Amino acid sequence: MTLKNILKTLVMITGVYLLSIAYVKAQPPISMMPTTSTTIQNPNSGTTLIEYLITNQMKNSHTFAMVTMAAATQNISTGKCANPFVLQPQSSCLLSLEINRNQLSVLEGGPKVCVTKGPNDNSPGSYLCTQPSQTNIPTVTTLSPNFPYGSPPTGNVCVSTDYYATPETMLGSWAMIQATTMDTQGSVLPSFLSDTNTVYAVGTAALGDQLGIASCSGGCNQLNGYCFALKFNGKTPYPYMIFQSVNIGANPDTFDIYMAGGGSGAFPAPCQTFWGTGGAVN
Amino acid sequence: MKVNKVVTISLGITLSSLVFAGENDNLWRPVGTLSLSPAWCSPGETQTVYVQPNLPETFTANSTTEDFVNSELFLSLQHRLTPPLLAQLGLAVATTTTIPLNGDIWQDADPDFNNLFYDYKIRHTHLAAKGKLLADVYQLVQPYISGSLGVGFNYAYHYKSTSKRFEVLPEPPFTSHTTTALTYTLGAGLQRALNTHWSVGVGYEFTDWGKTSLGAAPAQLSNASLNLNHIYTNQLQLSISFVA
Numbered sequence: 001m002t003l004k005n006i007l008k009t010l011v012m013i014t015g016v017y018l019l020s021i022a023y024v025k026a027q028p029p030i031s032m033m034p035t036t037s038t039t040i041q042n043p044n045s046g047t048t049l050i051e052y053l054i055t056n057q058m059k060n061s062h063t064f065a066m067v068t069m070a071a072a073t074q075n076i077s078t079g080k081c082a083n084p085f086v087l088q089p090q091s092s093c094l095l096s097l098e099i100n101r102n103q104l105s106v107l108e109g110g111p112k113v114c115v116t117k118g119p120n121d122n123s124p125g126s127y128l129c130t131q132p133s134q135t136n137i138p139t140v141t142t143l144s145p146n147f148p149y150g151s152p153p154t155g156n157v158c159v160s161t162d163y164y165a166t167p168e169t170m171l172g173s174w175a176m177i178q179a180t181t182m183d184t185q186g187s188v189l190p191s192f193l194s195d196t197n198t199v200y201a202v203g204t205a206a207l208g209d210q211l212g213i214a215s216c217s218g219g220c221n222q223l224n225g226y227c228f229a230l231k232f233n234g235k236t237p238y239p240y241m242i243f244q245s246v247n248i249g250a251n252p253d254t255f256d257i258y259m260a261g262g263g264s265g266a267f268p269a270p271c272q273t274f275w276g277t278g279g280a281v282n
Numbered sequence: 283m284k285v286n287k288v289v290t291i292s293l294g295i296t297l298s299s300l301v302f303a304g305e306n307d308n309l310w311r312p313v314g315t316l317s318l319s320p321a322w323c324s325p326g327e328t329q330t331v332y333v334q335p336n337l338p339e340t341f342t343a344n345s346t347t348e349d350f351v352n353s354e355l356f357l358s359l360q361h362r363l364t365p366p367l368l369a370q371l372g373l374a375v376a377t378t379t380t381i382p383l384n385g386d387i388w389q390d391a392d393p394d395f396n397n398l399f400y401d402y403k404i405r406h407t408h409l410a411a412k413g414k415l416l417a418d419v420y421q422l423v424q425p426y427i428s429g430s431l432g433v434g435f436n437y438a439y440h441y442k443s444t445s446k447r448f449e450v451l452p453e454p455p456f457t458s459h460t461t462t463a464l465t466y467t468l469g470a471g472l473q474r475a476l477n478t479h480w481s482v483g484v485g486y487e488f489t490d491w492g493k494t495s496l497g498a499a500p501a502q503l504s505n506a507s508l509n510l511n512h513i514y515t516n517q518l519q520l521s522i523s524f525v526a
Contacts, residue, residue, distance in 0.1 A: 026396045028449040029389050058390045062337070112451065118335050118503050126501040127333055128389055129451040 030064070030087070030113060031055045032095070032132040037212045040099055040107075040140045046222070048099040048212040049075075050138055054113060056087035065124040066095065067112040071103035084122045099138065099212075110137030138212075189242070193229070198240040204256040205245035217252040219245065230255065312526040313370055315356040319487070321517035322349050325404070325494075326383055330391050331506045333453070333499070338391040341400060341508055343383065350379045352489075352517050356412055360525060366419045374412040374430055374467075378515075380405050387443060387453070397450040402441035404513070406491045408434035408465045416473060423472040426485065434465030436494040436513070456496035456507045463492025469519060483521040490514055 032052045040048045050072075056062065065084035066074055075096035076082050085093055097111060114129040116122050131137065180195035182188075189198065205223050208216020216222060223245045230241040243255060250256035326343025333339050358372025384401035410432020416424045439458035445451060471485015491513040498505045 026446065027394060028397065028447060029395050032449070058395065059392060060336075060390055062390075115334065115337055121503075125334060126454045126499070127337055127339075129453075130449050131451065132449065134448045 027057060028130045029056075029058050029128045030130045031057055032111070032113070032130060032136065034132065034136045035094065036214045037209055038110075038132075038136055038138045039210065040101065040104065040138060040212045046101055048101060049214050050097045050099055050212060051080075051214070052095045052097075052111065052132060052136075053092050054081060054085075054087065054095050055092040056089055059089050061086060061088045062128065063116045063122070064113050064128075065116050065122060067114060067124045067129070069097070069107075069111055071100050071107040072097045072111065073100070084116050084124075104140050107138060107140065190229075193240055193242070197238055198242060199238050200242050200244075201257050202244045202246045203258040204247045204250040205243070206250035206252050206254050206256070209252070219248040219250050219256075221248055224248070228255070310359045310361050313356075313358045313360045313372070313523055315354075315358070315483075315521050315523040317352075317354045317356070317483075317519050317521035319352045319354070319517040319519040320349065321352045321378070321515050322347050323381065323513060323515040324348070325381060325510055325513045326385060327510055328385070329508065331508065332504055333506065334503055339453075340388040340391040340393075341385055342388065342396075343385040348381045348383075350381050352376060352378045352515070352519075354519075356414075358412065358414070362418075366417055368416040368418055368424075370412075370414040370416070372412060374410050374432070375408070376410075377407040378405055389450075397446050398453065399444045399446065400441065401444075402456070402496065402508075403439055404494055405437045405439075406434060406465075406513070407437075408432050408491075410465065410467070412467070423474045424481075426469075426471055426473055426483070428467070428469040428471075428485075428487070430467045432465055434463045434492050436461045436463055436491055438494050438496045438508075441496055441508075454499040454501040456499050459495055459497035459507075461493050461495050463494070465492050466490055471519060473521075473523070479525055481523045481525070483519070483523065485519045485521070487517050487519045488514065489517070 032054055035051045035053055036049060038050055040050075054064070056064075063084050063086045064081075066081075074081075074083055075098055077096075079094065080096040081093040087093065095111060095113070099107065110132040112124075112129055112131045114124040115127050117125040177195070179200055180189075180198055184193075184195045204219045205226060205228055206217065206219035208214075208218075208220055208223060211223070213220065213222050224247070226245050228243045228245070230243050232239050232241070241257070243257065247256075324345060324347045326345050328340065328342045330338050330340045354374055354376035356370075356372060356374040358370040360368055360370045363369050380403045382401060382403050384399065386396050387398035387400050389395035389397055410430035412428065412430035412432075414426055414428040416426040418424055437458070437460045441456045441458070443453045443455065467487050467489045469485050469487035471483055471487075473481050473483035473485075475481040493509065493511050494513055495509040496507045498507045
């Protein structure tokens with residue numbers, strides 16, 4: 001290799017190195033890291049709390065404000081980012097958003113934070129505007145009628161082999177039979193649900209994390225009253241269940257289904273009282 | 283529109299003068315010279331602009347040499363000052379093709395936040411009083427020098443910023459703006475007569491376009507924008523002249 005070639009190679013390597021440094025060093029002027037789930041489950045109602053830790057990465061102090069966001073209200077209570085909010089270099093605050101689930105159709109993108117227009121105008125300007133990374137902007141997921149959704153039920157389920165404690169147990173209720181029939185006739189249920197394939201049940205939905213509700217992994221009062229459409233994979237008849245959460249305190253990521261005359265949930269001891277101790281009971 | 287009117291009136295006056303001169307004084311001969319020139323310049327200039335109070339941004343320019351084309355029509359009267367020296371005095375109108383300018387934006391004037399690209403275009407037109415001195419000493423060619431002084435119209439337009447990252451949003455664009463500026467040219471070259479009326483020439487011409495600036499963005503609280511105090515251009519001037 002000639003001296004000229006060696007020099008040429010050295011210049012190229014130096015150039016690539018300098019370019020890579022320049023590329024790596026570039027970063028958003030403020031970082032927006034989520035501290036809650038950013039997934040919102042649809043359909044539903046009420047609000048979902050989504051929070052981001054906002055950090056000023058610059059060497060100068062600036063005053064910021066969030067651009068008005070459809071379907072979201074900024075929570076400016078104590079401990080959260082105010083509106084506007086001043087951040088010293090490397091300091092942070094928690095941007096707290098309440099997402100209105102009834103307006104999810106107008107929810108677009110993530111929160112945008114900009115430097116305010118000036119000392120006498122605290123509205124968000126058009127400079128240093130930053131939003132969360134693509135993977136951290138709020139996303140809405142919708143339950144599809146194309147089940148399965150979730151995983152097969154597991155846990156302390158008191159089920160007898162003669163199928164006494166199955167979803168059809170619910171059909172033993174006169175109210176249940178009347179409810180599904182009336183709801184079908186009234187077109188309350190989606191078209192793929194009918195009184196010949198659907199039962200109703202109540203229990204506890206411990207899905208707060210999946211639904212973007214903070215501190216609700218094992219279920220919480222915020223979920224009380226929420227309804228879910230469940231499907232029992234591979235089961236016939238009655239593969240579907242309309243399930244309403246009415247309580248708290250199940251194992252995280254589960255549905256605790258209260259079965260009439262059937263299981264006893266997390267307390268299996270009473271099973272013996274109902275069903276004895278024979279081999280047909282487990 | 284205003285520029286067009288000025289050019290039209292000026293050319294009209296010049297042409298009237300040429301006709302009048304041609305009819306009444308054989309010592310003043312009208313000359314028309316059309317030139318088409320490959321040209322080049324390196325107009326970029328790194329600068330820091332306060333887009334809002336207490337919010338500086340540095341616009342680093344890509345230091346590339348841009349090629350463009352300059353065309354000029356020079357209408358003049360030619361007079362023999364001394365036996366070997368010819369002078370041409372008249373008006374020149376020139377215009378260029380587009381020159382692109384681009385670079386990076388450092389948010390908060392900090393290279394750690396080199397998060398946006400910017401680009402815009404400029405175009406130049408000028409109307410100038412121009413003089414040309416030709417040495418009629420060689421049979422083969424006539425060396426010449428030239429110079430002009432006039433008013434330039436520097437149009438900066440199509441500014442836009444593009445984000446390099448999803449997280450960073452584009453910034454409001456500076457607006458298009460025409461800056462009227464003092465402009466001058468200096469040139470030298472060789473001209474060869476093809477016959478008693480026609481001649482061709484080749485030369486070098488240096489031009490200072492003067493100041494160019496974009497308009498402030500509507501969202502800005504200040505009037506600050508990107509400015510270039512001078513744009514110096516070089517061109518290889520290829521010309522054809524007709525002497526009446």
